[in-house]
Amino acid sequence: MDFNTLLQRAENLTKKVEAECELPRVERTLQQVLQATTELHSRVTQTGGSGKDIQAHILLGSKGVDLPKLNQKLEALSTRKTFEPLDIIKADTDVCTFLKSERENAILSVIEDTNKNISDTVSKQKWSHLNSSWNEEKTRLLDALIAPSQNFIDLQRLPEHTSLHAFCQPRSSLDNLELSYAQELRQYNELLLKGNQRPNLVQKFAQLSSSFVDSRLTDMWTLLACVTQIDEPQCSDPIKTRQERPEFILHAKSYLERRYKTYIASLVGESYGKHSYQLVLAYVSHRFSAQQTIGLVDTVGGRPLWPLVYYGLRCGAADAAVNFLREAGPSHEEFAQLISDRNAGEINNRIESQLRLQYANKIRNSTDAYKKAVYCILLGCDVNEVHGEVAKTIDDFLWIKLAMLKPEDSTGYGKLQSLILEKYGEKYFNAAQQWHLYFSTLALTGQFEAAIEFLARRDNTCVHAVHMAIALHELGLLGGARSVSQPLLSIDIADPTPLRRFNLARLIRQYTQRFERSDTIEALHYYFTLRCLRDSKGRNMFVTCICDLLVESGVLDTSIFDMIFGRRQTEDEDDFRGGIFRQFDCPEFNTCTVAVLVAEELASRGNFEMAVRLYELGGKYTLAIKHMSILLAQVVQLPAFDGSQRVRLGQEAHRFSKLLASGKIEVDAKMKASFLLLLDLLVFFNLYDEEKYTAALEQLQRTQLLPNTTDEVSVCMANVKRLNGEVIKILPDVMVAAMEITESQYKQLVATSHDQSQMQQLRQRAKAISNMAASMPYRLPYDTNRRLVQLELIMH
Template identity: 80%
Template sequence: MDLNTLLQRAQNLTNEAKAECELPAVERTLQQVLQATTELHSRVTQTGGKEIQAHILLGSKGVDLPKLNQKLEALSARKTFEPLDVKADTDVRTFLKNERENAILSVIEDTNKNISDSVSKQKWASMNKTWNEEKTRLLDALIAPSQNFIDLQRLPEPTIVNPHCQPSSCLDPLELVYAQELRQYNELLLKGSHRPNLVQKFAHLSQNFGESRLTDMWTLLACVTQISEPLRSDPIKSRQQRPEFFTHAKSYLERRYRVFMCSQVGGSYASNSYQLVLAFVSHRFGAQQTIGLVDTVGERPLWPLVYYGLRCGSADVAVEFLREAGSSHDEFAQLVADRNAGETNSRIENQLRLQYANKIRNSTDAYKKAVYCILLGCDVNEVHGEVAKTIDDFLWIRLAMIQPGDAANYGKLQSLILEQYGEKYFNARQQPYLYFETLALTGQFEAAIEFLARRDDNRAHAVHMAIALHELGLLGGARSVAQPLLSIDIIDPQPLRRLNLTRLIRQYVQRFERTDTSEALHYYYTLRCLRDPKGRNMFMACVCDLVVDSGVFDTTIIDLIFGQRQSSDQDEVNSGLFRQFECPEFDTRTMAALVADELATLGNFEMSARLYEMAGKYNLALKHVCILLAQVVQLPTLGGSLRERLGQEAQRFSQLLASDSIEVEPKMKSSFVLLQDLLIFFNFYHEGKFNAALDQLRQTQLMPNTTDDVDVCLANVKRLSGEVIKVLPDVIVAAMEIAQRQYKQLKTGTGSSLEQSQMQQLRQRAKGLSNMAATMPYRLPNDTNRRLIQLELVMH
């Protein structure tokens, strides 16, 4: 076959391939095919057949052999086949010992951490309480009303007082008269006698003060608080619904104006209201002053006669003037008569209101307009400036327009006085009595008392006004004793406030509660019906704070309130001030227990133990005595020290226990007896009476004489309380020192066989003490262990 035939067949094959499938055509010449074949042959010859087969095999499985070669080359076998460190065999005994010690150390560390956290928590709680008390004291000093507490801090300042100097009374003569009157009132209550009206008693007392404005204030308060039945519900809500408060205020203004009218025309008209009104109108209105007055009767202006007849509380005189004026005023005369009798006539009232709207409203007679508005309630916001020349006139007109049960208009009048006009309008700083009377006449007793209490010269009057109203059940007290002096309750009718009586009394009594404690207790007794946030009776809480704040070492207040205890062989006490207030709700025992709990919380265990004994809680009394004994039993006795006082107290309780006068728990009794025995032991020890000390120690059966006694002593130790256990390290050291000193004395002797035997017994005792210290289930201090080892080595 020649080349042409071969070329033709190749072209045919190419055409067939194009026709069968759409593959890209590869156009190579024979020279190019030959060159590619030569290159492939040379590359296969150089790399080798096996490698090619490997490439083909792995490539068919999806493995990229060149990348695999790179990864294999990066691997290093240097670290893989290095020899391992030889590990020693585990020592099980050492491992368990380490685990046990680590567990003990972990418990000790956790205990120390818990103790530290507890101490820190108690410290911050005490500081927070001190700060809150100081904050309350400062808030009490800021007497003005406030809704926000002021957070201020102050460090305590030490004060040195001469103990031989008797304090003088801090009450001035006026305050002392108030205090004596309150004492008499409380004594009547404590005896179960009929409760007098304290407002009336103080009002009668104020007449002796020689100050007319003060007498007027008490008279006003006594007048407006004369209610037919005592309030048994919330005073704030009842005050708006009951008409007695504004009707009595209106009557008071009428009586006071009648006195004014008599002063203008002479006292001879006081008994005849008709002649009084005629004379007053004639005196007040001249020929020029009657211009604009539309009606007359007997050559005198009619409507001023009617107005002043109503103004001085003589409605029947006003009716008489209207009837004298003619039949045209019969309807109005009937209206006045009906109102005076407490009746209503809707037909006449509607006709007169229509008449007022059509004619009277634009009349030039200001008195006629005022009388119509007063009786018909027209134009409530009208000031009537031509008629009402004073605040009393304005208040009387507004109070006369209020109908019984009309709480809305009564509340509007209160808001007008307190909120819209306020202190600035009345110039309250320069005229405090006027503003007080205005508030009191509108039934705002709490705001009036709080305003009066801001001034030092009026604070005593304000306090006793608040106490008197509280005893009558008329004072709107704060919801909580922790609230500011004057507060607003959102559920109360506007704009009435609530007065914190507790805060007011405490800030008043703080000044003299140390010098006049008896009077202070009577003031605190007025708070007996109130409760603090903890639910405690406020009288008892105030007395408790008085005792606690008197100081840690000052027992004067305690002796004064609870009575001074007699000698140790007597368990009776002199009668204290608190005994006069005993009642079924509380007595001296309850009060003593409350104070003792508070003192124990503050860490004053010595006084708390005494008060617990007075309260009959002998277990708690012995508990705190034991706690204190555990702290000082090992110390030497010094004159006037805590240890000396506790020794006397322990002797007293021992006598009580011996005589079966008190009952305590057996465990508490055994702890106390052991601590007292150890107290006697250390007394002998510090006095150098070693034989007596050892005899006392043998009675306790706590320390061994030989190594054979260790197990018995350890069994006794495990039954001890925590207070006794705290003393054991000092007892062991003291017993070892006694043995060492006796050994030293014997060693300097003649060396006889008896002395050698005694020295051997002392070494046995020292060995027993060391063994006991080593095997005790409690960790002893390091100093104790070191001291024991030193003393024992000296004896060998």
């Protein structure tokens, strides 16, 4: 064959390939192929490919795996639709597939609803716990408020090392002063509880203050007793009543007059004290020399007239002032008549009008400061005048302001209060050093709440502030806060300006917190003063304080429960005797009601064991049995150790069973059945732990929970469906224990008698237990199923 023939055949083959294949022809030399491979390698390396990636491509490619396509498929996979409802399949196409889809959708919907409910429950509990924590923190911060300016006290305490003697006795946390106050309050409460006539607690504390070393405290209590002289405790709002009733102004003015009379008597001699006329005359003679009478316009008997009149009024001796004016001549008769009418409680408008006109025309510019002061005091002229030449002390200033007020002038009274509290304030009075003076000024102007709050901020006067607040509260004179959660001192927009409201509950709880554990009886008497207040839930504050004291005392500290509620007399009885709370029993609350409230709070916090005791004390036997069953369900299957909770609960459960058997207590029938069943299971596990297998099986057979043969499975399953949750929770442990007893008896037969009939009975029992476990309406724990199968297989 020549060369031309070969060339012709090659062209024919080429045409045939072109005709049969649509791929483009590639004509490359070996050098071009090498260059293209190099470029492809460089591009792969530059785009982030590593040597391992290239080797993986080569390795998988040699096996026929397209790695880029595999990566795309993996990226396309999604787990979002794993628990999504399946596509609905039309019923007319495939019934079996449709039913299967519906069943799977139903299961998935149950799973989804369960997950949602769990998530909602967890979220709700989380926010509830967070809210409770924030409320506690808010309470702590409010307790730390030291003034309306919202300043705070740093409550951080450094750790302290304390060494106690091994045989030391518990001591009171109260000092002698605090104990004397507490004893006086205790006597007062005892009189109230016995139904005796209510004494004036302010006066009782004022009498007690005479034994104090500090005379300033005695003066403060005396002042408070003088300005709060009322016959019966008030029932109306103290804030509004105080502004409308003139008694507070009159009592404060009278106190200042008696105090000043005592003062000038100490200067000129006590012999003048009984005769106001001679006392004032001697004082003015002592007070004013010839040079000091310059500017004084009128005289009587060689002495300045208007100082005599002023100091007569200042000492509360209006009759002496009238005598001085009438001795001065008939030109002063109208003024003498005005004072006489005022002293008799009468008003002469004609004389007042004439004297006001006289003041405006002549007296206003007079050089006699005492004459101007007397006119202003009696006629109410120039209410903003300070009268600095006459009023040398704050007592003089207050007396002049109070004397200028008319009984019905609540607006003027409010302005005087604002002047003292808001315009002048603590800085003007140098309250840090002269605290008694600032307190007296506030109390004399009827601002008891602000005065007590000021004392409560000082460590050395806080104890007095507490008892002043209690005493005023018992008289119905303390303006209480609208809510017990408010700060110590708060402003109510509905009250007249500038009066405040005082949170007595916060002050007492803050005061008793230090000694409520060491001096519990005294603390309860302080809490008793809050019996008329309500917390945010509408509960009595006395009951709330006791509940908080008991709940916060700790799970293991039962001594305080015994102290307050008493101890059970015998183990077989439910009779509780003793307890200091019984002395506070009254129609509004008694030991039983408080015990139930505390039990509910303890149960909400998970302290069921103490809640059971208090429910029993409160007569709520069904709730006591219910929570006892919950506790038993947690420990029935556990081994018994001396002093363990299981042993302790077992003793309580047996005591309750005796009470139920004797008919002394009545509970719900279903709750009683569950409790007795748990008690039977407790006995079963006791026998099981002691390896008394025959007695344990007999005890278990009485419960009719587990079958002995496969024919009894249906009966036992029917019994199981009637059980409550507490019994069902321990049923898997009962099955395992029964199976282990069966397996132990089987091994014993194998090792001894080889009795085939008995061995067959044991196999039947094991099979029945396994069948029942498989027929349970809920899924048993994996370990339980595995253990049951293992034990059954051992017997075959």
